[in-house]
Amino acid sequence: MTRRGWRTGLAPLTAWMAGAARASVGRTLAVVLAIAIGVGMGLAVYLINRTALDEFSGAVQFLLGDTDLELRGPREGFDEAAYARVARLPEVAAASPVVEVNARVEATRAGAAVAIRVVGIDVLRVATLNAGLVPEVARTAGDGSSNDGAGSDRRSTSALFDADTVFLSPAALDWLGVVPGDTLQVRVGAALKPLRIAGTLPGAPRGQRVAVMDIGAAQWQFDRLGVLNRIDIKLRQGTDEARARQSLSAVLPAGVDIATPADAEKRTSNLSRAYRVNLNVLALVALFTGAFLVFSTQALSIVRRRPQIALLRALGASRGRITRLLLLESLVVGTIGAAAGVALGIGVAAIAIARFGADLGGGYFPGIEPRFVLEPFGVALFFMLGIAATLAGSAAPILAARREPIAGGLRAFPQALPSRRSRAGVLPGLLLVGLAGVLVVLPAWSALPLAGYLSIALLLVSGMLLTPAIGRRVFQAVEAALRRTDAPTWLQLAASRARAATGMTALALASVVASFAVMVAMAIMVSSFRSSVDQWLVSVLPADLYLRSARDGDTGYLSPQDLALMGAVPGVATVEAMGSGSLTLDPLRPTVALLVRPIDASDPGARLPLIGRALPAPPGRVAIYVSEPAARIYGLQPGQTVTLALGGQAVDCFVAAVWRDYSRQFGAITVDTDDYRRFVPGARPTDAAIWLAPGAPAAAVTASLAAILPGFERFELAEPGAIRAYSLRIFDRSFAITYLLEAVAVVIGLFGVASTFSAEALARGREFGVQRCLGMTRREIALQLAAEGALFAALGALIGGLLGVAISLVLIDVINPQSFNWTMPLDLPAGFLAVLAVALVLAASVTAVVSARGALSVAAVRAVRDDW
């Protein structure tokens, strides 16, 4: 026959095979779903991150314009005198001074209160560097109605330089629900200051929420007299950047770093890098699990269709043709799954961005209106990944089918894949475990825990490889133990069946092992983290009451009068003022928080959750207490001396101790208030910790504070318990996505169990028939199946549990420190894990019985006869 003839001749058979696939529509759906979930999660994470990064780099470009170099000081600013020195350098063609605050705006349509970035600029200097920041004065309705043209012009002229005017980007106007002519109430200290919205920023890109005002006005209104946050400069043409950097460092105070816009973008991208990578890995785990499900399902469907395949072969179809046919089939399934996944991913990303923002509530990207952007590359990438995962999952079963001799396949009743020798996977499995062990001790790769993730993948694979061998040993032991007792026949049979498990069941077991291991690992990690955070919160909140000048922004503060008034309230024993600033230890990294509070050098542990003991600072050195992330990122050890920029001076500081910190991922350094005041006399506290006199009721003190403190209604006063509860709520929210992925992993695992058992039941129809003929009731066979399911699940839970603990150790001791630079003690949620294991065993039993329902309902005689 010609090729063409073959094609037409085999068409009905092809259709027949497709029909067989249709018959198992449930399983096909499961595959589609698994791929869709993997692709969807991956794509959603990717799209959300891309959106966030695009917007953020857009913000950097917008705020820096044509700047060649950005001279950035700490959050609390640096001496403005540097501006004149910089502007006069021969290398500098233009210099634009900037004051930047994150102003808390009260009573807006956007909500009770929000913080908006306010950029104070010299409009005449910024224009050459960044025309996008040049405001446009709005002609308000009131101006137009008057025919005193000169009057309105006068207003617009001064509006650019006025002390009480502000210009908002269109996105900011939208966000706050205001229009030019309205007044914004901004917090400065405890007071509210009105700022008139005199116009807009036509050059601001979409989505950028920013306010611009005159630099002199900003210094005055926000109590930043004498300080700048940034100087943006343009270099004279042909100036060597390295030489310019040299000249600049000579005239800049300590703590002002020189960065290119690319550095600034890198720094902002570094903000969320670890978070993004970890989410991406979780998405890949989902995809991996999906591929695994494809593998088991495809294996099953090929087993079921062995007669059809053999028949096609007998009729003359080549192996290649069969292979192509099966590949086409998984390609179709993969395409449908990937397409569904793309739709799912886009939907999830769009909803998540609209609902939680582009950082999913992580708080990494403030000041940006999240705007979902569909990125074709990502869509194509994850679509292809989905198809690739399906094909990869199908590869092994298809190759097995290819090897199958025609005669074996033609036997009437489908048989399970022959059981491979259980020892086959032992050696590679052990090798992979060894390799995983090596990987966990490797350091992070460019600050990403890639080796850690790889070791987790290897652990999962090795667990699956070792499972058959372990299963055989365990079930042998169970069978032997049961034989010694007078256990019912169905139970004995179940144990025997389990021991003689086929390749298929081994696969199901492996899938249970994998998904349960992932779930256990995540549960242990999250539980360890949560209990560490909980304990940490207790130790960092030793006072009875905490007063905060403003939750958002950096324009609220407590004046000395406020503090004095607080101290005089009856029932208040001690008031400790706390402030903060920022330090740049590496221009490419996000800044380190500088925490200023009273620290008793002889007992720093009273205020800080120290790791280890504190060392006494030698005379002449300022004692600093470094948070664990700061210590890990910058390699700081107690006893070391490090130079920090405090108030524009380079100060030799002594690392007295390291303390545990879970809230500032990029590091924090604590310094005693008195030490800090020596360098920054005008430092303003933002928070106060209040200790009550013995027996003084918190409610009465709160009432007195409310009566005495001006602007109290704008402060936040909280007891440690409330702060703890609030913090843990945030914690839980930020882990919501991991809970979701855990659930997905388990559901996929159960899909695997269901598909395996239904395949087994089909394959064992004859066996059940024989058992019935030998006098077993249907109920007993069902019980046997339930017991088999339970045995498998129990073993899966056991191995998966152990594997999960191992993986959780990698997560806790490798991935977390390398990603977030904090450590935590292991906290095994034993009760929860036990419940999970029992639930898995029960679910597997039920699944086993339900999946076999069809096979059990066949009349015994028919089942037996069928074979011969």
Place this chain on the structure above:
Amino acid sequence: MNGFAARRRLLAALATLPSLPAAAQSSAVEPQGVRPADRRSKDGAPGQPVYPVVRRGVPLVFPRDFGAHPEYRTEWWYATGWLQVQGAAQAKAPPLGFQVTFFRSRPQVDTRNPSRFAARELVLAHIGLSDERQRSLVHDQRTARAGFDLAGSSTTDTGVWIDDWRFSRRPGGTGGSRYIASIPGNRLGFELQLDSTQPLLLHGEAGFSQKGPLERQASYYYTQPHLAVSGRVVRDSTALEVTGRAWLDHEWSSEILADGATGWDWIGINLDDGGALMAFRIRDRDGRTVYASGTLRTGGGGAGAAPRVHTFGPRSVMFEPQRTWRSARTGATWPVGMRVTVGAGSPDALTLDLEAMFDDQELDARSSTGIVYWEGAVTARHQGRPIGRGYLELTGYHTAVVL
């Protein structure tokens, strides 16, 4: 006239500030005869700047009044002139026209703001070069707020600067003045020394120069004509040694513009006989003269007669367009040939026919300020005979100057 030129240039100089209109007029000017206690009632808020009113009969005191007057709303030092390129190869080169202008402006911002960045004073600079051979007007500009010694003005003598652009005075020989215009630049730059050869010329009544029908529409205004110029002009990275003759105006005020004015014509001419003529008229919507004035100091005619100063009022100054040029760029039609008569009807009457160095000395600033104006080097002829050279400024011929 210069007051309007200043405001227009303020606009042009603030090219990067699309919404910054000129603001040389205001009801916030301290009304005459009002007691200090009443001042705040007018525009309300405390911290509102109070601009001093220009008063008749206040004598100008030098060198103090060479310097800046930061209390006043606007002020400018405005040098224009004709230059001849030196050197053998350039002997036949046609003359160049130049303009170096520095302004200061006191915006209406809260005077209580202690910030060193508070915009108490803006400094603007505008430079231009008219090149007959290239028939083009090349210009550049800078604007900055005074402060940090990066931009500012001196109150003791002429000294005004933005970064490395600087215009300053120091005493010259025999009680005169030497001005230095130091404007580094590659595309366009000046390094000029301007030496006085004559006494100052005070306009109006001893420097009190009325600009509109109302008494308060006035400025303090004096001119240093016939400055001997030497130095260098940089054009497209090529330095040219030049000498020439220039005209320097210094004027400060708080309120100038009359209601209904849409544009103005102004001239400042160094007469070849050593005389100097300044004249301006302000036009309304229909081209009628709202106000006009002029000052002529005779050159003495070589007969050893002492120079005499004639001051002309609104009725004796006439501007009559003789020839127009239509700009293809903007569609505006400019009276680039202008006949100016001062002292009409009196024995001192002088009629000048002004002839542009070349027609296209138009400056199109529509993209930035929406204003198109003409600022050009002109030769003055009397009965066909050239008798002097200077600058003519025309505004309001494209669209009305809305201030």
